[in-house]
Amino acid sequence: MALIDLANPTRFVSLAERVLPWLIGATAIAFAVGLQQVYGAPDDYQQGATVKIMFIHVPSAWLSMLCWALMSAAALGTLVWRHPMADVAAKAAAPIGAAFTFLCLVTGSLWGRPMWGTYWVWDARLTSELVLLLMYLGLIALWRTVEDPSRASRAIAVLTLVGAINLPIIKFSVDWWNTLHQPASVFRIGGSTIDPSILVPLLVMALAFTLLFVTLHVAAMHNEILRRRVRTLMLLQAQAAPGSAT
Amino acid sequence: MRLEANGLACIRGGREVFSGLGFAVAGGEALLVTGRNGSGKSSLLRLIAGLVRPAGGGLNLDGGNPELTIPEQAHYLGHQDAFKPSLTVVENLGFWSRYLGRAQPAPEALAAVGLAGLADLPAAYLSAGQRRRLSLARLMAVHRPVWLLDEPTSALDDDAQQILVRLMRQHLANDGLIVAATHGPVGLDGTRELRLGAP
Amino acid sequence: MSALLALFWRDVRLAVRTGGGAGIGVLFFLIVVVLMPFAIGPDLALLARIGPAILWLGALLASLLTLDRLLAADHEDGSLDLILMAETPLELAVAAKAAAHWLTTGLPLVVATPLLGLFLNLDGRTGLAVALTLLAGTPALTFIGLIGAALSVTLRRGGLLLAVLVLPLTVPVLIFGVSASNAAIVGPLPFGTPFTILCALTLFSLVIGIFAAAAALRQGME
Numbered sequence: 001m002a003l004i005d006l007a008n009p010t011r012f013v014s015l016a017e018r019v020l021p022w023l024i025g026a027t028a029i030a031f032a033v034g035l036q037q038v039y040g041a042p043d044d045y046q047q048g049a050t051v052k053i054m055f056i057h058v059p060s061a062w063l064s065m066l067c068w069a070l071m072s073a074a075a076l077g078t079l080v081w082r083h084p085m086a087d088v089a090a091k092a093a094a095p096i097g098a099a100f101t102f103l104c105l106v107t108g109s110l111w112g113r114p115m116w117g118t119y120w121v122w123d124a125r126l127t128s129e130l131v132l133l134l135m136y137l138g139l140i141a142l143w144r145t146v147e148d149p150s151r152a153s154r155a156i157a158v159l160t161l162v163g164a165i166n167l168p169i170i171k172f173s174v175d176w177w178n179t180l181h182q183p184a185s186v187f188r189i190g191g192s193t194i195d196p197s198i199l200v201p202l203l204v205m206a207l208a209f210t211l212l213f214v215t216l217h218v219a220a221m222h223n224e225i226l227r228r229r230v231r232t233l234m235l236l237q238a239q240a241a242p243g244s245a246t
Numbered sequence: 247m248r249l250e251a252n253g254l255a256c257i258r259g260g261r262e263v264f265s266g267l268g269f270a271v272a273g274g275e276a277l278l279v280t281g282r283n284g285s286g287k288s289s290l291l292r293l294i295a296g297l298v299r300p301a302g303g304g305l306n307l308d309g310g311n312p313e314l315t316i317p318e319q320a321h322y323l324g325h326q327d328a329f330k331p332s333l334t335v336v337e338n339l340g341f342w343s344r345y346l347g348r349a350q351p352a353p354e355a356l357a358a359v360g361l362a363g364l365a366d367l368p369a370a371y372l373s374a375g376q377r378r379r380l381s382l383a384r385l386m387a388v389h390r391p392v393w394l395l396d397e398p399t400s401a402l403d404d405d406a407q408q409i410l411v412r413l414m415r416q417h418l419a420n421d422g423l424i425v426a427a428t429h430g431p432v433g434l435d436g437t438r439e440l441r442l443g444a445p
Numbered sequence: 446m447s448a449l450l451a452l453f454w455r456d457v458r459l460a461v462r463t464g465g466g467a468g469i470g471v472l473f474f475l476i477v478v479v480l481m482p483f484a485i486g487p488d489l490a491l492l493a494r495i496g497p498a499i500l501w502l503g504a505l506l507a508s509l510l511t512l513d514r515l516l517a518a519d520h521e522d523g524s525l526d527l528i529l530m531a532e533t534p535l536e537l538a539v540a541a542k543a544a545a546h547w548l549t550t551g552l553p554l555v556v557a558t559p560l561l562g563l564f565l566n567l568d569g570r571t572g573l574a575v576a577l578t579l580l581a582g583t584p585a586l587t588f589i590g591l592i593g594a595a596l597s598v599t600l601r602r603g604g605l606l607l608a609v610l611v612l613p614l615t616v617p618v619l620i621f622g623v624s625a626s627n628a629a630i631v632g633p634l635p636f637g638t639p640f641t642i643l644c645a646l647t648l649f650s651l652v653i654g655i656f657a658a659a660a661a662l663r664q665g666m667e
Contacts, residue, residue, distance in 0.1 A: 109563075119563045122487030130479060137472050145463070147331070147370055177483060238371040242360040243379050243406050297526055297666050317530035326523030332462040333455070344451035346531055 599665020
């Protein structure tokens, strides 16, 4: 079983079907260990137990960006190497990335509510995540617009790379915009330095979330390949029917 | 039933396409409108269909329903197929059936044009010839006495042309009338010709 | 009647199945609302005060910018020819299409409004008040925009020209919509006064919109 086999959709489907149960198991174990660690972690002296939302919020943020990085790698695969599975990987990843971004925003909002008194402030980090979510949603809308996914894949790959290049610029400008306006409260993750008693659960949860992402992504790619097969079958059915020669 | 035209004139894009045009088509008859490109074949059909206002002259349908206008008693088959790619074949046909007055679905119309096996497929997967057949199915699904066909044989393969001829013969046998714009013969016998353009 | 329902449901089905479905209007609305604080600044107090206005402008743009394809798409594939020829009056046909557009674009905007109000520091009650004014006002935007949609078919132009023509006609709706929203929050004007005028504007634009759009289409089919 070489890496090259991943390039063949049929082999990928059978590989995915074999690997998925293991991935699901590993994810479940990682979450079990992680949540246990979170339960045992100390409360923040200021925020109390609500600080533990961080253990969901921070990994979600990391994964939202990791996912765009993965989509960018897939985009390069489509444009540069014309890897046959690259656009499947990209299309499957987009909704998952959007979901993690959304989760990051919601947990951030809930976390901030006791501090800010509202559900939202235009804080630099959250605002950047919101812009990222808009970019994800735009990409998903684009995937849905074009009927033939393989035709859209190159254009979307370009857009993904443009997005990747722009993300640091957007982050920088939002930070700058935020410093100009001196928001009322400052949003810090667990204080200025991270104590090991918080770091370990955080890393375990990050690992659990990453495994969750991999599991979801493999499953999504599997489904996307099957979806394209259905589409091909429909095309063949139309071509086999009378009148298809013209 | 008799469709009569007197002194029809048509101006498109500032240019007079034809004037003083007159003809008559009776039930059971087919009129083929011929002429080179730009002579006004499509414009004449669109004029009868009520999509273009005549610059002069008039049209009259004797023996039709006096409460309906001519377009309301006609089928128009233009260059486009009027179908939506994201709807299935049967949804496309079903919509036009309902919109043009037939409440019940028309599976026999799909079968008549050979598309019965593709009923639930999204129309986007159809070839150009199959889309043209879908348009023909519309003519079958709802009855209209007047058929206005603009180049009906284009994009049709031999089988589909046979189907078209059979449908046209059936329509004429039911006392319907056909006005068709065409570059050549359509395979019907006993048609009359109206030649447009400079002699 | 069955014909009109068929047209209505066809358009709803098409809107849901193509191009991102009903969500694209809401996504645009969201983006417009998000862009405002970047221009205005994240001062929550200021945003809360002008929040209803931002939401109304966002809804206005999201409604209108999706309308220019409403009739042009049917014109391009030949469906409009058949609709013009059919027995069903053209006025009712365009009304059915506009109603389908409102259901798939306007109504989702209304539903999204309280959530988007959170971004602008509007509390739940205010968000719901703005949503109510949008519920009464978005049909007006759709039916006024219908005129632009008809013109874009006959003039074979789209985009900015249409927006330029139609946006001034939406000014009364915008004025009374924002006024009603603000009245619900701060008073001193009672909510009912601008709200009933808003409803009247909607009913008025319903009638004007469909007759003007049908007339424009008939003129344009020369």
